Amino acid sequence: MTRQEQTFFNEMLTGSDVRAAYESLQRWQADMPSELRTLKQHEAEELFRRVGITFAVYGEGGDPERLIPFDMFPRVFTADEWRKLDRGIRQRAAALNAFIADVYDRREIIKAGRIPEHLVTRNEAFEKAVVGMRPPRNVWSHIVGIDLVRTGRDQFYVLEDNCRTPSGVSYMLQNREIMMRMFPQLFHENRIAPVDGYASALKRTLASVAPQKCDGEPNVVILTPGQFNSAYYEHSFLADLMGVDLVEGQDLFVEGDFVWMKTTEGPRKVDVIYRRIDDAFLDPLCFRPDSMLGVPGLMNVYRSGGVAICSAPGAGVADDKAVYTFVPEMVRFYLGEAPILENVPTWQCAKADDCKYVQENLSELVVKEVHGSGGYGMLVGPKADKAQIEAFRAKIAERPENYIAQPTLALSTVPTFVDEGVAPRHVDLRPYCLVGEKIELVPGGLTRVALKEGSLVVNSSQGGGVKDTWVLAE
Amino acid sequence: MLSRTASHLYWMARYIERAETTARLMQVGARNALMPDIGGGYRNDWEAILQASGTLEVFRDKYGETRQRNLETFLFFDQDNPASVMSCMAQARENARVVRTGLTSQTWDAMNSSFQDLKRMHRTERSKLSLQDLAEWTSNACALIRGSIASTQLRNDGYHFMGLGFTLERADNTARLLDVKYYVLLPSLTYIGSGLDQTQWVTLLRSMSAHRAFHWTYKGEITASRIAHFLILNSQFPRSLLTAVQGTCEHLDHLARGYRQTSRAQSAARALYGELAEAQVEDIFDEGLHEFLARFMRQNAGIAGIVQDTYLIGEPA
Numbered sequence: 001m002t003r004q005e006q007t008f009f010n011e012m013l014t015g016s017d018v019r020a021a022y023e024s025l026q027r028w029q030a031d032m033p034s035e036l037r038t039l040k041q042h043e044a045e046e047l048f049r050r051v052g053i054t055f056a057v058y059g060e061g062g063d064p065e066r067l068i069p070f071d072m073f074p075r076v077f078t079a080d081e082w083r084k085l086d087r088g089i090r091q092r093a094a095a096l097n098a099f100i101a102d103v104y105d106r107r108e109i110i111k112a113g114r115i116p117e118h119l120v121t122r123n124e125a126f127e128k129a130v131v132g133m134r135p136p137r138n139v140w141s142h143i144v145g146i147d148l149v150r151t152g153r154d155q156f157y158v159l160e161d162n163c164r165t166p167s168g169v170s171y172m173l174q175n176r177e178i179m180m181r182m183f184p185q186l187f188h189e190n191r192i193a194p195v196d197g198y199a200s201a202l203k204r205t206l207a208s209v210a211p212q213k214c215d216g217e218p219n220v221v222i223l224t225p226g227q228f229n230s231a232y233y234e235h236s237f238l239a240d241l242m243g244v245d246l247v248e249g250q251d252l253f254v255e256g257d258f259v260w261m262k263t264t265e266g267p268r269k270v271d272v273i274y275r276r277i278d279d280a281f282l283d284p285l286c287f288r289p290d291s292m293l294g295v296p297g298l299m300n301v302y303r304s305g306g307v308a309i310c311s312a313p314g315a316g317v318a319d320d321k322a323v324y325t326f327v328p329e330m331v332r333f334y335l336g337e338a339p340i341l342e343n344v345p346t347w348q349c350a351k352a353d354d355c356k357y358v359q360e361n362l363s364e365l366v367v368k369e370v371h372g373s374g375g376y377g378m379l380v381g382p383k384a385d386k387a388q389i390e391a392f393r394a395k396i397a398e399r400p401e402n403y404i405a406q407p408t409l410a411l412s413t414v415p416t417f418v419d420e421g422v423a424p425r426h427v428d429l430r431p432y433c434l435v436g437e438k439i440e441l442v443p444g445g446l447t448r449v450a451l452k453e454g455s456l457v458v459n460s461s462q463g464g465g466v467k468d469t470w471v472l473a474e
Numbered sequence: 475m476l477s478r479t480a481s482h483l484y485w486m487a488r489y490i491e492r493a494e495t496t497a498r499l500m501q502v503g504a505r506n507a508l509m510p511d512i513g514g515g516y517r518n519d520w521e522a523i524l525q526a527s528g529t530l531e532v533f534r535d536k537y538g539e540t541r542q543r544n545l546e547t548f549l550f551f552d553q554d555n556p557a558s559v560m561s562c563m564a565q566a567r568e569n570a571r572v573v574r575t576g577l578t579s580q581t582w583d584a585m586n587s588s589f590q591d592l593k594r595m596h597r598t599e600r601s602k603l604s605l606q607d608l609a610e611w612t613s614n615a616c617a618l619i620r621g622s623i624a625s626t627q628l629r630n631d632g633y634h635f636m637g638l639g640f641t642l643e644r645a646d647n648t649a650r651l652l653d654v655k656y657y658v659l660l661p662s663l664t665y666i667g668s669g670l671d672q673t674q675w676v677t678l679l680r681s682m683s684a685h686r687a688f689h690w691t692y693k694g695e696i697t698a699s700r701i702a703h704f705l706i707l708n709s710q711f712p713r714s715l716l717t718a719v720q721g722t723c724e725h726l727d728h729l730a731r732g733y734r735q736t737s738r739a740q741s742a743a744r745a746l747y748g749e750l751a752e753a754q755v756e757d758i759f760d761e762g763l764h765e766f767l768a769r770f771m772r773q774n775a776g777i778a779g780i781v782q783d784t785y786l787i788g789e790p791a
Contacts, residue, residue: 049590050583227572240575245476251788262477262788264631265733 009152009412010424011075021076021472022415024189029073029415029422037072037417044070044178053174053233069465070175072182075414075427075447079474085148085156085431086441088340091331093144093433096163096318098334099327100140103317104131114333115326123323124371125316127279129286129299135312136209137437141319142274142310143169143202144433148341150412157344157409159428161327163319164311165276168446168466169432170234173198173241175468176444191473193443198432199241202274205436206242210271211305213257218271220244221261223252225277225293235276249277254297257306272308279313321370321404322348345407349400358405359396362389365405367396380456382408411456414467416449426450428458429469443471477788479573480635484786486569486585487639490616493562495647497612499523500549500559502681504542504605520545526654527557543600550608551596559612563592566619578626581619588615631732634725638781641721645774648713651681652705653767675701682713702763703755715770716750722777723747729785739780746773 012022032040048067077085102108103120104127110117120126145166147159176195180187203220210218224235226248239246251261252270260267275282281291286299301307317323325346328339347354347365358365367379379392396403413424431445447467448458458464503523520540524530529548532555537544552558567589574582591611595603620640627633675696679685682705691710692700708714726740758766 050586051579227568232571236572236574245479246575247476248478251476251478264475264477264480264635264729264785264788265735266788 008410008424008426009150009155011150011412011414011427012424021078024186025074025076025415028183028186029417034421040072040182041417043182044072047178047181048174051174053170053237068171068460069451070178071416071425071449071451071465071467072179073415073417073422074179074186074468074470075429076470076472078472082443082471084340086443088156089144089146089431089433089441090439091335091337091340092146092158092161092327093141093435093439095327095330095334096144096161097138097140097435099330100163100312100315100318101134101138102334104133104140104314109330109333112333114329115323119322119326120317123317123320125279125314125320127314127317130303130312130314133303133312133314136211136308139209139435140312141315142205142209142312142435144435145430146341146433148429148431149344149409150427150429151410152412156341158324158327158341159344160321160324161319162430163315164278166430166432167231167234167276168430168448169198170237171466172432172444172446172469173237175446175466179468190470193471193473195442195444198442199238201434201440201442202238203242203244205434205438205440206272206274206308206310208437209308209310211308213305214271219261219269220272220274221247221252221270223247223249223273223275223277225281229276231276238274249281249291249293249295252295252298254295254301257301257304259295259298259301259307270307272310274310279316282309282313321346321368322350322401325404344409347405349396349403349405354405355396355400358403359393362393364408366408367392367403367405370402370404380408383456408456411450414447414449416451416465416467418451418453423453425453426456426458427467444469475576475631475635477786479576480632481782481786482569482573483576483632484635484639484781486566486573487636488643489562489566489569490619491640491643491647492557493559493566493612494616495651496527496549496557496559496562497609497616498681498683499527499651500546500605501609502677503545503549504609505677505680522654526651528650529555529557532556542605546605546608547600550605559608560592560596563589563615576632578622578628580626581622584615584619584622588619591615629728631729634728634732635785637725638722641718641725642774642778642781644713645715645718645722646771648682648705648715648718649767649771649774651678652702653764653771678705682711684711684713687711699755699759702758706758707750707753707755709751716747719743719747719750719774726781737780737784739777739784742773742777742780746770746777 012018012026018026045067048070053067099109103110107120109115110120141163143166145162145168147162148156149159150156172195206220207218220242221244222235222239224232224246226232229235236246245261247261253260253262255267259270259273261270277293280288281293283294283296283298284291285296287294298307298309299313302309302313325343325348328343331337331339347358349355349358358367362379363381363384365381367381369377379388381389411426411428414427415422416425418425427447427449429445429447431441434440447469448460448464449467450456450458450463451465452463455463460466503520521530524533533540533548536554537548548555549558551560553561553564555561567585570577570582570585577585595608595611623633623636627636676685678701679688684704688696688701688704691704691708704711704714706715709716709720711717723740723743726737726743730736730740
């Protein structure tokens with residue numbers, strides 16, 4: 001055994017025995033000749049390319065349409081494991097929504113002294129423009145992506161919450177499609193809960209938050225920044241699965257009390273906008289005046305209840321890394337329940353004591369920017385050299401409130417196909433929880449895997465890949 | 475249907491049609507280059523071909539001399555040439571990518587796989603690709619895409635916007651090809667040309683994949699009047715102006731019926747169709763072939779403009 005297998009929790013093994021959930025996969029990979037494996041790997045890539053599942057990287061030269069590496073070895077959760085995650089995820093999504101609704105309304109949680117006021121009101125994602133608003137069903141974040149990591153048999157941590165427009169769900173769906181197409185026998189041998197209900201659940205969720213002024217079947221659209229956005233494939237894929245129009249800002253206009261889309265038969269009213277653009281770009285009259293992506297006047301219509309925007313503008317106030325620390329508190333405060341999912345212990349550099357500890361232990365910690373994403377602007381202490389550490393020390397000293405730090409987590413591993421055969425690689429998980437009239441969660445999510453040996457960074461922009469994620473049926 | 479979606483479908487079709495026209499031109503040019511060099515021979519012909527696709531200037535700036543190797547690269551791969559097969563297919567594919575939701579998976583697959591092929595060919599050493607292969611590849615790829623559209627797309631408004639893209643572009647391309655060659659047909663109606671003229675006429679027919687069809691349709695001699703009739707007024711030939719305009723009328727009628735709203739584009743297209751249906755070749759030559767074609771292209775572009783205003787811009791009516 002390598003050092004790695006001893007130190008990190010390997011999801012396939014108990015001691016040195018293969019767990020029941022992985023037995024058939026273990027046989028499957030052991031019986032697969034390496035030529036067949038290569039062949040299948042090529043087939044998978046070809047399928048991804050043909051379907052056009054790419055993410056776009058512009059401005060770096062080379063092919064702007066890249067594939068995210070797909071690893072064929074699935075990751076498995078048993079029904080028991082999933083049951084706990086399922087409850088925890090729903091609970092967290094409910095609490096986050098209650099929090100957002102509260103901070104734009106009576107701010108009970110601040111009055112109760114459970115979260116410092118400045119974290120809310122001085123948060124860059126706090127939208128003054130929506131204070132006092134009450135969106136349909138008082139739901140603010142309709143698609144909550146909760147990033148989870150595992151460090152032991154029963155130990156999961158939430159790494160971060162995504163309350164705005166979490167992406168990647170198209171990979172969850174396509175990874176499954178491709179596995180079913182390439183390895184149907186695995187699906188006969190295992191009882192794997194389907195994920196393909198996601199699109200109809202998403203549509204149901206969006207339709208359920210149509211504004212009161214909408215009578216009849218709501219007209220739902222997806223608003224994309226356009227074909228050059230890296231997630232454009234996902235936008236068009238979801239529009240296609242739901243059977244709704246994929247619109248850009250230029251396709252919409254405001255007239256009277258409503259938002260309209262330009263069609264070949266003239267204007268048609270829009271009731272629900274699932275936007276995949278940031279708040280700042282939604283409405284040049286309200287936010288960034290230079291935005292070409294948005295719709296002038298949209299916010300006025302939104303405020304007067306003429307259209308629903310999902311996620312609601314301002315929802316981002318709940319998902320920055322400083323507010324993150326308080327999510328378990330939100331669960332207790334709003335739901336009166338004990339939090340099922342744990343946070344990673346986090347030091348806030350804004351607090352003098354925490355900051356001192358962080359500065360003294362930089363080589364042990366992971367330091368992140370409060371507003372950063374995508375694995376950029378981040379220090380992984382144990383992997384960093386002296387110069388990088390000193391650079392971060394200076395940055396933290398300069399703007400302590402901009403940083404948080406967490407212990408380096410021993411992320412679990414899942415067997416992964418590598419050049420030499422199969423080897424453990426670190427993974428995380430992003431499930432997509434839908435919040436509308438009901439809270440819905442399909443059994444599964446996106447497993448991202450760090451393909452480089454020993455790497456803990458799973459972001460696709462930094463050499464990460466994806467896996468199909470199985471939840472075994474009861 | 476979202477106006478922008480309709481617009482992407484329409485332009486996708488136009489670019490596919492255009493790619494095919496360019497491939498045809500390549501074939502013709504290469505064939506001419508094999509012909510004996512009578513009176514200035516092939517060089518002029520390549521220039522005429524570049525003129526037909528409106529890219530002579532771009533070519534001269536970039537390559538100077540009309541060498542065949544350069545021409546192949548320019549017409550097939552060069553992304554600086556907006557009419558190259560590569561540029562047109564990339565545009566078609568980009569339009570398709572944006573509106574994937576409006577395409578069946580077969581159509582998208584045909585479009586996307588063709589483009590992936592093309593990228594692979596682009597990386598292949600040029601000397602391993604013959605011009606004939608490149609041109610044939612293009613007609614095959616376009617046939618595959620058209621076939622997928624014809625056999626799998628719903629006959630909804632999107633289908634008819636694609637149809638309009640094909641017919642409007644085809645009418646324009648045929649007229650343009652004919653116009654470049656009009657001087658060959660010009661001298662007089664009864665004029666039976668020299669050997670060179672014959673060759674040029676045959677070339678013109680070939681460029682429309684119509685050489686054999688012509689002989690099936692018209693017995694006897696190739697004459698200016700028969701060629702003009704075939705390419706302009708023949709209702710059986712799929713690339714004639716008449717057939718193309720007829721197609722435009724049909725697609726517009728379908729749209730108007732589906733939307734329960736007649737359009738100005740319909741009346742304009744019908745007027746043009748009516749004129750062509752009744753025209754005699756003699757009338758065309760009386761007006762002057764070049765003048766006639768210029769007027770036709772203007773009218774055809776006029777219809778395209780109304781389609782744009784009525785359906786593709788989506789301003790509130």
